Each structure stands twice: as structure tokens, then as C-alpha cells.
Amino acid sequence: MKKVHVQITLNGEETEFLCEPRQSLLEVLRDVLGYTGTKEGCLTGDCGACSVIMDGRPIDSCLVLGIEAEGKEITTVEGLADGDTLHPLQKKFLEHAALQCGICTPGFLVTSKALLDRNPNPTEHEIRYALAGNLCRCTGYDKIVRAVQDAASQMQGR
Amino acid sequence: MAARQEHKFKVIGTRPIRHDGVDKVTGRAQYGADIDLAGLLHGKTLRSSHAHANIKSIDTSAAEALSGVKAVITAQDFPNIEPGMAQMGELPVNPQHMSLNCIARDKVLYDGHVVAAVVATSPHIAEEALKLIKVDYEVLPHVQNVMDAMNDDAPILLPGLGKGDDGEPKDTNVANHVQFERGDIAAGFAAAEVIVEREFDTSMVHQGYIEPHNSVAQYSSDGQSTIWVSTQGAFTARDQTAMVLDMPASKIKVVPAEIGGGFGGKIPIYFEPISLILSKKTGKPVKMVMSRAEVLKATGPTPGSHIRVKMGADKDGKITAAEVWMAYEAGGFPGSPVGAGCMTIITPYDIENLKIDGYDVLVNKPKTAAYRAPGSTNAAMGSETVIDELAEKLGIDPLEFRRINGAKEGTAQAAGPKFGRIGYLETVEAAKTSDHFKSELPQVEGRRVGRGVASGFWFNAGFQSSATVAINSDGTANVVTGSIDIGGTRASCAMIAAEVLGLTAEEVHPVVADTESIGHTDMTGGSRVTFATGTAVYDAAQDVLSQLKERAAKSWKVETDQVTFQDGVFTCTTNGNESMTLKELSGKLPRTGGPVMGRASVNPRGVGPAFATHVVDVAVDEETGKVDILRYTAVQDVGTAIHPSYVEGQMQGGVAQGIGWALNEEYVYGDDGRLQNAGFLDYRMPTCLDLPMIETVLVEVPNPGHPVGVRGVGEVPIIPPPAAIANAIYSATGVRMADLPMSPPRLCKAILEKNG
Numbered sequence: 077m078k079k080v081h082v083q084i085t086l087n088g089e090e091t092e093f094l095c096e097p098r099q100s101l102l103e104v105l106r107d108v109l110g111y112t113g114t115k116e117g118c119l120t121g122d123c124g125a126c127s128v129i130m131d132g133r134p135i136d137s138c139l140v141l142g143i144e145a146e147g148k149e150i151t152t153v154e155g156l157a158d159g160d161t162l163h164p165l166q167k168k169f170l171e172h173a174a175l176q177c178g179i180c181t182p183g184f185l186v187t188s189k190a191l192l193d194r195n196p197n198p199t200e201h202e203i204r205y206a207l208a209g210n211l212c213r214c215t216g217y218d219k220i221v222r223a224v225q226d227a228a229s230q231m232q233g234r
Numbered sequence: 235m236a237a238r239q240e241h242k243f244k245v246i247g248t249r250p251i252r253h254d255g256v257d258k259v260t261g262r263a264q265y266g267a268d269i270d271l272a273g274l275l276h277g278k279t280l281r282s283s284h285a286h287a288n289i290k291s292i293d294t295s296a297a298e299a300l301s302g303v304k305a306v307i308t309a310q311d312f313p314n315i316e317p318g319m320a321q322m323g324e325l326p327v328n329p330q331h332m333s334l335n336c337i338a339r340d341k342v343l344y345d346g347h348v349v350a351a352v353v354a355t356s357p358h359i360a361e362e363a364l365k366l367i368k369v370d371y372e373v374l375p376h377v378q379n380v381m382d383a384m385n386d387d388a389p390i391l392l393p394g395l396g397k398g399d400d401g402e403p404k405d406t407n408v409a410n411h412v413q414f415e416r417g418d419i420a421a422g423f424a425a426a427e428v429i430v431e432r433e434f435d436t437s438m439v440h441q442g443y444i445e446p447h448n449s450v451a452q453y454s455s456d457g458q459s460t461i462w463v464s465t466q467g468a469f470t471a472r473d474q475t476a477m478v479l480d481m482p483a484s485k486i487k488v489v490p491a492e493i494g495g496g497f498g499g500k501i502p503i504y505f506e507p508i509s510l511i512l513s514k515k516t517g518k519p520v521k522m523v524m525s526r527a528e529v530l531k532a533t534g535p536t537p538g539s540h541i542r543v544k545m546g547a548d549k550d551g552k553i554t555a556a557e558v559w560m561a562y563e564a565g566g567f568p569g570s571p572v573g574a575g576c577m578t579i580i581t582p583y584d585i586e587n588l589k590i591d592g593y594d595v596l597v598n599k600p601k602t603a604a605y606r607a608p609g610s611t612n613a614a615m616g617s618e619t620v621i622d623e624l625a626e627k628l629g630i631d632p633l634e635f636r637r638i639n640g641a642k643e644g645t646a647q648a649a650g651p652k653f654g655r656i657g658y659l660e661t662v663e664a665a666k667t668s669d670h671f672k673s674e675l676p677q678v679e680g681r682r683v684g685r686g687v688a689s690g691f692w693f694n695a696g697f698q699s700s701a702t703v704a705i706n707s708d709g710t711a712n713v714v715t716g717s718i719d720i721g722g723t724r725a726s727c728a729m730i731a732a733e734v735l736g737l738t739a740e741e742v743h744p745v746v747a748d749t750e751s752i753g754h755t756d757m758t759g760g761s762r763v764t765f766a767t768g769t770a771v772y773d774a775a776q777d778v779l780s781q782l783k784e785r786a787a788k789s790w791k792v793e794t795d796q797v798t799f800q801d802g803v804f805t806c807t808t809n810g811n812e813s814m815t816l817k818e819l820s821g822k823l824p825r826t827g828g829p830v831m832g833r834a835s836v837n838p839r840g841v842g843p844a845f846a847t848h849v850v851d852v853a854v855d856e857e858t859g860k861v862d863i864l865r866y867t868a869v870q871d872v873g874t875a876i877h878p879s880y881v882e883g884q885m886q887g888g889v890a891q892g893i894g895w896a897l898n899e900e901y902v903y904g905d906d907g908r909l910q911n912a913g914f915l916d917y918r919m920p921t922c923l924d925l926p927m928i929e930t931v932l933v934e935v936p937n938p939g940h941p942v943g944v945r946g947v948g949e950v951p952i953i954p955p956p957a958a959i960a961n962a963i964y965s966a967t968g969v970r971m972a973d974l975p976m977s978p979p980r981l982c983k984a985i986l987e988k989n990g
Contacts, residue, residue, distance in 0.1 A: 153260065171251065178254075211914065213442045213919065
């Protein structure tokens, strides 16, 4: 199948790639660009393991084609930390033991970041609503919600 | 709460950041599907869409001719494994069934059974090629319900499975019958003031790990093979693959990748042997990753069941007799956890007269696998709701009823052995005095609210583990084990070593090794890792410590017994109390005899069982049958909690899975025998929005069979939720639910029936 040239901004860097029209953004990130932090859980947009931020909105990268990303700004889990300095969400996920197996963690982190970017002070219900598209089978979500609450407080300087 | 172990711990009981944490929050951790190798090819499988059929022929020629396809295989490319049993660790296994479950030979036994595999230069080409394979099936009648499958005229899955009275093979779907009996149940029921008997049907459910199964295999022309895979047991995967491929286990190296959840479902092999055969055929490394539909159709799940429970109690609330009959869906091949169901169902209680029958029954559904306390959650739905009803009929508080009958040290289990030191009654007491149980029921406008309680018991497991501990020249230590870390066991093992060596948790670096770099270690399962591998780590660290004492003695030119160790400091009891830190001593190792490394291999017998008692408040919408969980508290005897955050996490995760099992999750098969809900949209697991915070109460009754008091913690928390929720629904609505899941349509129907 003939490949198409696509240009995106990936974690702040201008990035070009060639992909087949049938390849999803998820497949491009993982298999073409080597960004395997974004995970595949279902390929039907039900589990959120493949969540990335596209132009400020959290999306399931399994439901977007690579060619549809042309000109977009994409943030993946690899783009959250600033060099060696973890994002407050990453720190709080570790402190609160908000991950067990860790496969859903990249998706929860980027979805949580998209939430806090637009609503820096969410209620517990708003957090649960925002994260309802991300499945975690290990934690029962309790520690994830607490980690997001704590990260929000810290980022607000409280 | 119960008293902590007498000696004070420095590291155990604290909450350090897990060692593998940064890799997991930055996306660097490598899971099986993340593995990439030069020249990698991609494999896909063709699966049966029939629940039961003979394979007459398979034509792969068109698929082979597609550009980009490198090979197509069927069962003919696998060795034909003879019938018989083999031993894997302590567990008997059937290599022929294992092989036929990986790829069907003459007949398919369930929707999703693998019949062929393709390897190509891209996963998309492999998928296209699957459509070009022609399979000629002779479709057979199927059976998917245990009660139907036990009938004499039921379609037979595996001919000659049973043995007739004449000793000759007999056609039956009943693979096994287990029975436990003691006392005199007729006399027991005669002595009862009240008797409750109910029947339960529970649906097949899936473990639901978010990471699909995967395997990357490289066959080498010298006969050595390597498999990278997300598995619960590197050695378990290696040994099963060797059996299925009739290869010496030593020819296969399994490198465990990070694992994205397992809950028992990643103990069996699926793609490991297929990817290895495809690699052998092509000479290239081959990656295979399942789709979610494949995961749901053909891996896991845990059985649906039919259960009958009859129990009687006298007017003082003492249980006088219990009779249990249960049949579990094994799936297409024998091996449901019905034995564990029998051995756990009424084990929290001291019952003199009992009879328990359990049947392992083949049905045209995927071969079941372990799922967190396998066999016990659906069983407890039966026993714990019947107990609730007995207590209600006698006018006794349900926790008090459990206190009256609860097992303690010396109580004989249903299977015979007597309990050692256990903490069941402590969990009942802690539930009674919990903030939650003492609180008023919250009121919700337009809803009926209710509170329920239930308990659970799980054995926990020991099994084989190996560990090494090595001292680095900077005074830190490396801990190497063979135990796959699913939920924080690297941290717990490192903390145990740190405690022994007087180091901080951060000064110990834990590593999970491949099958060529550590001694045999059984799978991560049975809540065994912190107990058994933790014992190996403790022993290996003690080994290091005694070697270090020798080195300290050597450098002071005294006898070893003149050296003591406390809080990371070696002190000479003669020579004017000279002392040296572990860090200082580690720098002297080259001049006192070389590196220091400790090792231990164990098969520990001092397993400490786990008990849990849960309290739940629900709100029921009688119009729709929807149940909301308002508040949930899980109380558990966890033994010594090494890292309390991860202990709480196990409890909260188990509760969440139990709530899903209780309210929504089920396999829905059509009349055609095909799975109707093979995706996460319709196989509805709890989301963030479905659950409240899950409160935990850690009761720590140390296990005397472990050097620092560890019990397993991972499994028992899934057991009580369905029964506790059923009891809460009864308290809210007056309806006794007997089937799982208690989904809105089922509950709505039951409420309508009750209200006439």
C-alpha cells in the first residue's frame, strides 16, 4: 500500500513520518515512530490505554488514522516529564501507588493532564467523569483519583 | 486492630516509591507488545466461529500465495501430543489438552478456537491472508450450560473422557467429581431450628486485564529459542511450551516482559508455541499480539456455575449442617477450579456436619483459567447469602452470626486440615467496629438503600521460589528473583532484603530475571510472591549477612561469633567494640575474599490463609434495576503488611473486580454458540464513574509460618463483593438475588415479580 507523508508536532518536536492510509495514529506512534509508551488495549476506543492529547483534547489514538494527524500537536506520555523532572501527575501517581501493572497508566496520565489543563481544580466527580473512558483493572481507581486530586492541589500551589 | 509483630521494623510497613515506578509513569517500561527486533515478522491466527465442529480440511494455498505472507501453519505443523498427565511444579497438567487448546487438530470446541496461523511482513497483510484460508467444517450440536452438558443425551466434547463401571472409556462431559463429607448431615439438619436452601446460577466472567496476550519468539538454528512474553510465570511459560512442542525445556529461554495484568489468566500459554513454530518456519523473529475480541473469546475466563446450598442453624445461631452441590463450566477442556470452590465455600465456619459435591463439566466455551481466588467468588455468592438469610430468620445480626460460627485456630477445614493462627474473627470484629458499619445508612432520594456484609476465605499458596542477593561495592544490594511483578512485588521483595541488611528500600535494587539467570520459580499466583519469594529473599539476605559477618571478623582478625549486626552496623564485641557500617565493609570485600552473594531456594509450607469481611451500602433504582455502590469497606487479615499502599491496592482492585462480577460482567452467548459481547463496550467492566472510594481496614495477624509474618493478600478481596452486594440489595428491596450478574434487567424483573 502506498505510503503518505505526514507532519505533526510530537511532544513539542516537529516530526515527519510516512504511513499507510490504513494505519492508526496508535500504530504510527508505536511501530513507525517507536513511541511505545502509548499502549494498545482494545483497538475499539473502549479502554483508553492508547490515550494521547491532540490539540489539547484527550483522544483514543486507536480511533484516529495517522494521516488525520497532519498538522496536529500530539502529546504522549513520553512528553509529560521535563527532562529528568517528572510532571506533578507522574510524581503523585508514584507517591499514591496509583498503578499496579502499569499498562493503563500512560493513558490515565495524559487524560488527567488534559483535564487539569482545562480545569485546574476539578471535583472528585469531575475527575471520575473525565477518566471514565480509561479502564484500570488493578487499582479500583481509588488511588488514581487521589493522585489526580493531590497533583491538582500541588499545581495550584496549595 | 490486632497487635503488630513484636519486633520493630524499620523498612517493612513503610511506603517507599516502587523501584519500577518511574519507568511505568514515563512510558519506558517494556511490555511484551513493545518488544521490537530486526527483521520482525507478524503473526495472526484464524479462529473457529463455530462452537463445536469437526475440521474436515484446511486449504491454506491462497493465503500462502499472498504477497508478504511468509508461512501458514495448522496443527499438522505441531507434534501430536499423546494423551496422559504430566507434572508441572506441584500441579498435574495434561499436555495434550494444552496443545489442542493452543491449536485445534481434528475438532474445534468453542467460538474462537485457533485453527491456523499466518506470519507476514505486517499485521495487516497477515490479517488479509486469514480471509483466504478455507476451512471445511462439519458443524456439530453444541452445549454451553453445565446442567445441559451433564445430561445423558448431551453432545460430547471429548469422546471417552470418563470411565464406566467396567473400567472402559465412557462418553461424558463430566471430567471430575470431588466430594468432601464429614459428620452426619441428616442429624445436623434435624437439629436445626431453621433451614435455608437456595439455587444459584452465575455467569462466566473474564479476568479483564487491559494488556492483550502477546509473544515474540526467535528460533535459532542451533536449537536454542528465546521467547519474550507478558506472562505470570517465565518458567511456567517455558515448561508448558516445551511440553506442547515436545522440546527439552532447557532449549527455550523465556524473557519475561512487563505484564499488563493477569489475575490468573496469564498462567496458561496461547501464542508462545505458535510464534515459535512460525519463527522456526521463517528463520525470523515473530511477534503475535491478540485483539481484545480474541482475548475475550479464547483466553481466561473463569467458569459460570450452578450451585445449590442448604444450611441449617439452631436457635442460638450455631450452624448444624451444610450441604453443597456445584457444577462448574470447565470450558472446552477439563480443569475448572471447582475443587477450590468446594474447599473454600463454607470454610470460614466451624461446621460439624457437611457434604460438598463438585463437578467439573465440559461445555463449548473457552477453556477456563485461574481468576483471583479461582472458584471461590461464585461459591461465596451461594454460601454467604444463605448465611445472611439464616441470620435474618433467627433475628441475629449477620456479623454476630459469623462471630458465633467463625473458624479459628484449630478449626477443621471442609477438606480436613486444621487451621493454624488465622484472623477471621478479627476481621469480623474490625468490620463491626468500623466507621462504616457504625454509621447511619445514607439516604438517596428516589432510591431504596440497604447495607450488606459478607466474608471470604482463600488458602494462599507457597510453591517454589529462588532468589539471590548480591552486595555492590558501594554498599547497596541487588535482589534477583524469578517472580513476575504484577502489582508491586519487586518493592516488597526489596523491602524484605533491606530490612534484613539494615539498608533503605532505595538502596536495594530488585530485578526479575529470565529463565537462564535464576533458579526455578513458579508462577506469580496464589497470592504467593511476597510470601514464598519473600521467604527466599529473606533467606538469601540472611545468607549475605552471615557471609558479611565472616568478612568483618576476618578484617578484625577475630572469630565470627564475636561480630554482631544491628541497624546496618557491624560491631566487634571484643577489641574495644570496633564498628564498621555495611557500606564500609562492602569496600573491603575484594581484600577479604571477594564478592559476597547470598542465595536461597525454597518451597515453603508455612502458608498463612487469608480472610476478609466486607461491608457495602447500595442504592437501588427500582424503576430500572440499577444498583449504585454508595460506600464500600473491605476488612482483611493481611498478615504483616510489607508495603501497606500496595496491600490496600490489592484489596481495592479485588473489590472493584468483585463489584463488576456482581453487577454487570457476563459472557453472553447466542443460540448459535457464538460470543455476543467480545469487546469492552458490551463486556462491561467498572469504570471510574461506577465506583466510590474503597475504604480498607488492614488487620495484621502475622503468619507464624513466614519469617516476617507475611500472608498472601491479593486474592481474598474478590470473594465477598457479590454476596455482600446481594445482601445489601435484599436489605434495600426485600428481593433475594440468586444469579450473577445482578444486572439491571435481572434485578428489575425480580423486583417486578416481588411486587406482583
